[in-house]
């Protein structure tokens with residue numbers, strides 16, 4: 172582990188002078204991007220952050236105060252697996268690639284760029300949230316997520332620089348040029364161009380959109396291109412915390428709501444959120460996140476699988492047939508305007524296979540939230556996968572949250588019942604008009620966490636702001 176290098180890494184960067192120079196050239200551009208597009212405010216305040224110091228499962232993290240621009244962003248790959256073999260697709264059983272196979276170069280680069288693009292995008296989306304932070308604890312968690320997404324960007328920039336020559340360098344620069352929501356140079360995937368202007372959105376995003384990240388990373392961790400696999404395996408260890416932030420954030424919101432309901436109080440009268448508004452934010456971010464899996468039937472997905480570049484989560488344990496040439500997936504798709512049942516060749520249905528695993532995982536999060544609501548008569552539900560979709564076979568049509576097709580006029584009339592309205596957003600904004608920055612204090616709409624970070628007390632000074 173070279174932790175004291177300019178770029179901390181476990182890839183022996185110092186033995187490859189050319190690569191080291193290229194990355195040291197990219198680094199100031201990254202820092203300039205962070206200054207411009209990273210969190211607004213608090214850049215000079217010490218934040219109690221976790222930094223990667225080793226890649227083994229037993230305690231890779233080190234906690235200390237650090238100013239965000241001084242964060243030790245580095246390049247960390249999970250340890251190699253000896254004699255690893257390609258686990259699926261046409262090259263099943265052959266040794267994994269340590270260099271980019273020429274025939275798959277463009278496809279692979281595109282996958283890496285798509286993954287890499289989401290990381291800085293999320294930082295950009297979340298950059299104004301500090302001004303409405305519900306507590307120092309939450310502020311710190313936001314910044315932790317932000318610096319780690321920054322590190323995920325480093326991970327993909329490393330692959331582009333190391334394995335894709337000149338065009339890789341250009342792609343790595345472009346990752347710092349696109350901007351979330353920008354009319355001329357937007358981020359690649361739709362959900363990453365949506366603003367995240369309040370903390371309810373932030374917690375829903377880290378629950379649902381970071382969870383897409385988990386599933387995409389699980390699929391890429393299976394890749395026959397070993398450097399990508401190792402990179403994604405280590406990223407997954409960081410991803411778990413992002414989903415914890417989201418899921419526990421919503422759980423704490425719901426906790427407050429449930430307290431009000433049990434006491435026979437209207438949640439809004441106590442400065443909390445009613446179940447309806449939580450459900451509408453959930454509907455919005457869940458449906459956008461479903462879109463991130465791509466079309467139900469996809470030749471791209473078939474190609475990713477066939478070429479051994481992107482597999483299914485835990486391919487070896489979960490599946491017997493690693494070629495997936497014979498199986499079919501039964502699904503409803505639109506054909507000439509009519510919904511019909513189709514047997515889709517399994518390889519072309521890989522996006523849906525991944526989406527299935529994701530939906531199941533999301534349902535578990537909802538079950539945990541609903542336990543907090545027990546006894547109140549209220550519950551949260553996942554809307555139908557058809558609801559509010561912009562990619563795939565259901566895009567361009569209207570469905571209610573139960574999945575019944577409706578006409579566009581009905582959808583528009585019901586929109587405010589199903590998706591966050593301007594009034595909802597205004598209400599949530601009003602709750603965050605002032606940040607709560609006193610240690611141990613929490614905004615009215617969110618319960619304190621059960622415990623602090625890294626065994627620290629809940630009223631710990633997680634961000635040492637406003638200090639001389």
Ligand code: BYC
Pocket residue numbers: 282283285286289290293320359360361362380381382383384385387388462463464465466467468469470471472481522562563
């Ligand atoms: N928005 O064959 P199709 C994360 C495009 S999140 C806009 O149906 P495919 C994170 C598609 O590119 C994980 N465009 O889909 C989370 C294609 O374009 P072309 C990110 C979309 O290609 C929180 C066309 O539609 N990682 O890490 O099988 C914070 C038809 O596509 C969208 C990855 O995504 C969309 N939602 O699947 C921070 C992994 N969906 O070819 C980080 C890498 C589809 O017609 N990416 N399109 O020009 C992939 O594996 C695939 O590109 C996708 C799309 C799964 C995204």
Ligand code: FE
Pocket residue numbers: 290319320323384
């Ligand atoms: Fe990430």
Ligand code: FE
Pocket residue numbers: 320381384410413
């Ligand atoms: Fe993440």
